[in-house]
Amino acid sequence: MRTSRWLRRAGAASAALLLIPALGSAAAPASSRPGGAWGSGTLTDPELISLVAEMTLAEKTAMVHGSSDTTCATTLPEGCVGQAGWIPGVPRIGVPPLRMTDGPAGVRLGHVETALPAPSGLAASFDTGDALAYGRTMGAAARATGQDVWLGPMINAVNFPTGGRNFETLGEDPYLAGALAAEQVRGAQGEGLIAELKHYIENDFENGRGSTSVTIDDQTLHETELLAFQAGIDAGAGSIMCSYNRINDLYGCGNDTTLQTILREQLAFTGFVQSDWGAVHKMTDLVRGTDIEQPSARNFTDAALADAVAHGTPAVAATADYPAYPAISAARWQQALDTALFHILSTMNKAGLLEGTRFGSHFTGTPAPWVPPRPQLASLRSGDAATARSLAAQSATLLKNSRQVLPLSPKDKVVVMGPSAVASYYGGGGSAHVIPYDGSASPYQALSSSSPKINYVPGYDLDGALVPSSALTAPDPAEGYPNWTLTDADAAFAGKPGLLRQQITTDPVAPGAQPVLAAGGTDQLDATVDASGLPAGTGWRWSGTLTAPANPGGTGWQLKVFVQNQAGSQLFIDGLTTAERRVNVNAYPAAPASSYAALGESARSHDLTNPALQQATYSAALAAGQKLHLDLRLVTGTQPAKIQLRWVPPDNAARSIAAAVAAASSAAKVVLFAYDEGTEGSDRGGSDQAAGLLLPGYQNDLITAVAAANPNTVVVLNTGDPVLMPWASSVAGILEMWYPGQEGGNATADVLLGRVDPGGRLPVTFPASAAETPMYDPACTDTSATGNCPRYPGVIGPSVYLAGSNATYRTLTGMADNGIYQGYRWYDKHGVTPLFPFGYGLSYTSFGYSGLRVSRSPGGAIDVTFTVRNTGSRAGSEVPQVYVGPSPDLPAPVQQAVRKLVGFDRVSLAPGRSTQVSFHVDRQQLSSWSAVAGRWLPGTGARIVTVGGSSRDPRLTATVVVH
Structure with a gap:
């Protein structure tokens, strides 16, 4: 194999x-x-x-x-x-x-x-x-x-x-x-x-x-x-x-x-x-x-x-x-x-x-x-796009499909929800982030093109609304905030001194008057009305006062800046010297022009949306009538730029969920997209693994409410790794699409509509709770960035090099505590039932296993052969997996897994067709490393061989004596 x-x-x-x-x-x-x-x-x-x-x-x-x-x-x-x-x-x-x-x-x-x-x-x-x-x-x-x-x-x-x-x-x-x-x-x-x-x-x-x-x-x-x-x-x-x-x-x-x-x-x-x-x-x-x-x-x-x-x-x-x-x-x-x-x-x-x-x-x-x-x-673009689409579809992992809610039927009235439905979650952040080609369809675009009965409701709103003109007034020069034009010194914040200077507000503007912006003549900070955008290679500055509404609805407001095609931009709130009130909008200067969809949970919003649009946020607790001075600066990139100033009220979640429930109640099925944010430089949830395993924001609340309103709810996950699913028993379908790349929208639609069978399988275990994971520490109470937890992220202790010296680094002991029992091996060792086990995944069809034969091979190896048959009515893919149990002949200090993966393959079969699958498992795979001997020890004796569709799916079992 x-x-x-x-x-x-x-x-x-x-x-x-x-x-x-x-x-x-x-x-x-x-x-x-x-x-x-x-x-x-x-x-x-x-x-x-x-x-x-x-x-x-x-x-x-x-x-x-x-x-x-x-x-x-x-x-x-x-x-x-x-x-x-x-x-x-x-x-x-x-x-x-x-x-x-x-x-x-x-x-x-x-x-x-x-x-x-x-x-x-x-x-x-x-x-x-x-x-x-x-x-x-x-x-x-x-x-x-x-x-x-x-x-x-x-x-x-x-x-x-x-x-x-x-x-x-x-x-x-x-x-x-x-x-x-x-x-x-x-x-x-x-x-x-x-x-x-x-x-x-x-x-x-x-x-x-x-x-x-x-x-x-x-x-x-x-x-x-x-x-x-x-x-x-x-x-x-x-x-x-x-x-x-x-x-x-x-x-x-x-x-x-x-x-x-x-x-x-x-x-x-x-x-x-x-x-x-x-x-x-x-x-x-x-x-x-x-x-x-x-x-x-x-x-x-x-x-x-x-x-x-x-x-x-x-x-x-x-x-x-x-x-x-x-x-x-x-x-x-x-x-x-x-x-x-x-x-x-x-x-x-x-x-x-x-x-x-x-x-x-x-x-x-x-x-x-x-x-x-x-x-x-x-010359590579079209072929590579086809490869990206195929790979994304191949990765699709169906975790639940009650009442055969999937694939979707053209007759179904379907409402699609979630931000990653309208802006594909291409990939995570950090050094793995790639600027994709523009123009690929989002999941919703790909789905709606196949049926007029498929509609979209945001459900989880990350955008907020444009700050209205009624909340903005021009600055008062007597307060030290004149009507600004951008000087060479001002432009230097973006490393672009000497750019063409543009005056934004009309001159003069009386104190307290409404500003009139030069970009398109709108009375909101929405420089998008001109299709050509703000000219490339120019600098812009807006200065004014924001006044909170008479009924602000509580604390927890967010101000949001959305920028497209920038060289750099910043928002200063209440003064230029307070670092925590300066918001930088991260830029990818060479990003392409694209649809002006505004998405993103944080300043890393390029993780979720097309990176042509970046976003930064500032959270504030606003009292009725409270005033904030805003000073927004932008230097455009090599293409015309666009910019928006939006705000999100604290009751935004409740209003969004209510609208989603209303839409779900009248639909035959709901397809709700949810996501997490993985990036280099920080672990999800900081040092609090329980928090990190949750979907960010109010997504879990949204899914729970929508599933209660419509039992035929399908959740499509764009996550890079395991998440908790407190709503798993309430929804009809769960499809994990991971971070599917630039062609993920088309690939997701291919799977949801049944054009491609979801043949992916879990390469990681999904836990049932935060307390049931290998690195969970029940004694951990400090979940700060410098938390003191033995398993993760480590304990600060005395130096091993200078006795009595001050601690200079932390030691992570979780690996030593668990030994070889990592991933699914830990769950097997401790008898813990996960939410979804390693290797698990469903298909739109069904498969049967038969005819297991295990024989010894020269050199201390074994050969495993069996038959897989498609017993359903649709073509589909199965991933047969071979696991081997411990050896009775190895000395006690040597750790051995209850079962470990020693072979896998992916087979695609038409209805009623079968194929013989064979694996050669060599001596090293049957051996264990001995720290005492400093070498691999052969795992001889009677070994149990298990064949199935996951680490917890023993379809066929046999025993072979290894010499």
Whole structure:
């Protein structure tokens, strides 16, 4: 089976790599488009060593840290805005620079690209063929935009259900993550793009990620996340990104055990190790295994490295943060620097990037950088959009379908609700955010085009209303607020001094008079009435007084600013010097023009809406007649800009829910879209996991009320990971669409209308309550940002390096407490019933299993064969899964799961058709790591093999004696 190929090759591949460093790679698929293929480089190891020897010391040190790309603006057709990193190469000897792009859900640059579904959706597909297509799409698009290194895939495990970056990763099981990551690597590198596995290792959370130490035992380390990294390495991954966090007290980018003993020796990795941005803490990290520091030379400085190579470095005493370091000789520094360069060049050689050197096939007599031909970005667009739509549909995971409420019938009178129905939730925030191509249909647009009986009611209103003219008056010059025009100094807030100045209000305006805005003549701050918008390259300023209504309806008002196509904008409330009253509206300057839909829960609203429109909010407790001075500034971008000032009253939720209930009562069915917000830099709910598992805002209240009014309510979830569903028993249908990328609207409609069967399965366990999760701590009472909880986010304790010193970092003990029992293994170990188990998902049809046969195979492996039949009346997809129970022969200190995944496949069958499914489960999958022995111990004896549709769905069971 394709899902176990990497395991069958693991032993042989590791042995070969240990014997021949820096040579060979796993077989890659032939490139489907122009742009080269992995393994096309022709240089030998001795030739690579010669290139290193030809470099000057200054050229060497410049290659081991990031720098500013000074050439991309003139050499790349799309420029370099948003490029993640760059190292300069050595053009003198034909070594080109390396350009790096964020991922993992598409190419993240400052211009439009294909936004693929979030990797959590890819994981839900349980399809290695999809993973290969995902990688190929990334590879071709990145190379078309001049990029050489993809900072992905991310394969950290979902150990914390509220982790901010869970949507970027591939689920909670290492076998599933490894099988998918391996194909992503083959796909991307088959197009000539270097894949960088991240974040090595245990960066499974965002709160305190830069300092927290993950306490983890040796068996857990080897049997959980490392297995996925091993799979990616065996597939030929050219790079590894070391993580922010500490592992057993040592920072990830300076940890000898993880970077040398495990990564280089045990996992036989031969590529280069690059730091996460700012994750290097000492120059000695170069000696301990990090080859490139990013984003600049904070520690790997040219001068310090040159001095170390010339004179060595003295011993360093322990501090509260770091252990003592011995003296390092000049020769050892030279060796470390040359080794790092060899790792970098050997990877570039595999990508065919060194063929312009004197040893290369494109050497013309004088060394000059040569780069394999790159595809044209425009030529990829339509095909990549089709791939994105297919991947999104493949990820669709049907969790409930009472009374066959789905698929929708053309005869049904359906009301659609929720903000992500009218503005597709493309993806999460942070370094994974991609600016998508404009023009893709929203779910509601795609649905309503199929039937006139499908209508929309907001239900969950994020927009509010335009601030009315009755609440706005011009400023009084006597109060120090004149009628403003934008000066050069004013424009500097956006870094754009000297822009064309535009006067906004008429001159003069009497104190207390209504302002008349120059943009279209409206008496509200709604500069959208002119279809052309505010001219590109101009600066604007509005100044005035807002007066609260006579009956404000309570506290909790929000002022909202919506901006499209800006270079920068800010709103100042009651003065220019109070930082907490200054609202910045985050900008993506090169975003395309699009429909002016206003959405977003917070300043990260680009997570939910088309990023062409950004939003920021300011919350206030308003008394009747209270006045606020507003000073709004805007510098337009390269296209005409639009701007709105809106407000949301405190009774907005109640009014929205009431309108939704009224609409639901008269409909045959309701399709209600709900979402959460995942982003890099913070975990959902902060340190309060119970809060983080809830849908934000009043979405749960809305769903509960609508389901009470109409039992035929279907909830469509756009989440990146698990959420609680207090309304699960009340609704008829639940469809998880994850963050489905730019074509998610069409894909969602395809599934809801029955054009595509929802064949996705859960790559993560959905808990029944916050208290029933692996990292829940019943003793935790402090849920602040610096909470003191043992399992998460960690306990501040005494330094391990200096006895009695003040604490300098926190230690997370949850991994050690749980051991290998992560994800569904924890639920099985403790007998906890989840809301929906790992591997679970429904179809519009039904499937039967039969004929299980399990036999021993040479080398301590087993073969599993059975038949799957479509027993329903529709074509559909099933994901048969194979789990194996514990070995009776392993010693007691070795932990063993009640069952662990050892095989899966995705099969599509017409009604009445069947297929035979076969798996080869190799010796390592049947083994366990022994910390005492320091190796894998074979799991011999009678092993129970279970086959079914999830971790809690034992359709077929057999026992086999493993030798």
